[in-house]
Amino acid sequence: MDQLHRLPETGIDKNEVLRMMTAAKSNDAKWRQGKAWSLVYYAGEEHSQFVQEAYKLFFAENGLNPMAFRSLKQFEAEVVQMTAALFHGDTDVVGTMTSGGTESVLMAVKTYRDLARARRHGGKTPNVIVPESAHVAFDKAGSYFDVKIVHAPLTNEFRVDTDAVRRLIDRNTILLVGSAPSYPHGMVDNIAELSEIALRKKLPLHVDACLGGFFLPFLEKLGRTVPVFDFRLPGVTSISADLHKYGYSAKGSSLIIYRCMKILQHQFFIYENWPGGIFASPAMLGTRPGGAIAAAWAAMHSLGESGYKELVQQVMETTQKLLDGIHTIPELELIGQPDMSIFAYCSRSPDVNIYAVGDELEKRGWHIDRQQRPETIHATVTPAHATVVSQYLSDLKSAVAYVKQHPELSTTGGAAMYGMIAHLPLRSMVKSSVGKMMENMYGTEGKLPEASDQPSGFTMKIGSFFLKLLYALKK
Ligand SMILES: Cc1ncc(COP(=O)(O)O)c(C=O)c1O
Incomplete structure (x- = not known):
């Protein structure tokens, strides 16, 4: 085993520590320059500095105890109310802040599971019907909370097939879900129809607007x-x-909002017999970073409706330019007709492997997200992309042309591996191989994928495992 990294015996000079950290960052995705198409939502340096200031003001405070930090409780209540108004909720609408979209989704599934239990509904294996394109956090929730997640297929418009949803409902169904929009294709499901189904079947309906919640209302305005x-x-x-x-706040802030307290009350955790005192918390976390709550309040107040509208306008203009550019590349095809600023495109040419296009884009400095079923390249457009549209489109054109001239690229390197993973019928083997990777990454040796494994060392290694496996089977 390599030498363990140890706590330095005496502290290192703070400037040196900061220098080490800055150096460590140097190979990270260049989101400030618009090179990343996910993970960071950057509304410019001025806004970012302001949100950091707000975070710093409450850096040490803990949202766990609203009695000790009444300011944070007030901020949380106001963030919930402002958002409820944005979503046309009435005065009964209530909610809590969470640490992110995943926690919000986890809480939705847990809350409705417990609501169903209270109503003696759902049996031993309650199920939740989600669109195939719903965020994977629902599958995580199903696995954490022992709820079966049933995936409803999509129409050829890439929205959930509501007829299929109707057919999938059974006596153990406790919840329906729609996305506004979905992460993979940027499409808003037909929530109006899901709402009718939910009413007719007397089922609750959760809308995952983690992406669209602070975008679609302003687009409408x-x-x-x-x-x-x-x-x-x-x-x-x-x-x-x-x-x-x-919402352009600091990382670690999301919301879940319910129509009324009768539902939210099932989200709360209360344990009255703990020797440490009677314990009550609204969501998953114990300690809740005050900075994230404060920064969200600050971001919403400083941007206001006009600020969000301006950002949405700018992002939509950028998105339109990107889509127009992609339409001029005959080898590429957009998936569906995205409702906002998130989209995916695939190859319509047998000569162009989309994953190989991704590899070429990465060689040109872009951080690319690849998807499967269907195989696409994904983009979440943010204000940081306004100045890189022509560079991206010209790199994309040259990447497509290069891949067309070099068909071998689809059978080598990253493209071959991603392709193989996407097509492998033995999904449980993919899963167990990824499990091994996780053990390596989080084990005592903490082996991170090598930088030389770029574009995505993680996926590459899984791929190389399967390449070896396939060769072994062929022999
Ligand atoms: C629609 C949707 N829901 C939930 C999530 C999970 O959010 P987070 O990554 O903040 O946990 C995401 C993340 O991209 C998302 O796109």
């Missing part, structure tokens, strides 16, 4: 026709929305 996804639809019982995405 700008005069665009936007599919209704919020409390205007009587069947919608809760909505999740991420402040740390298009």
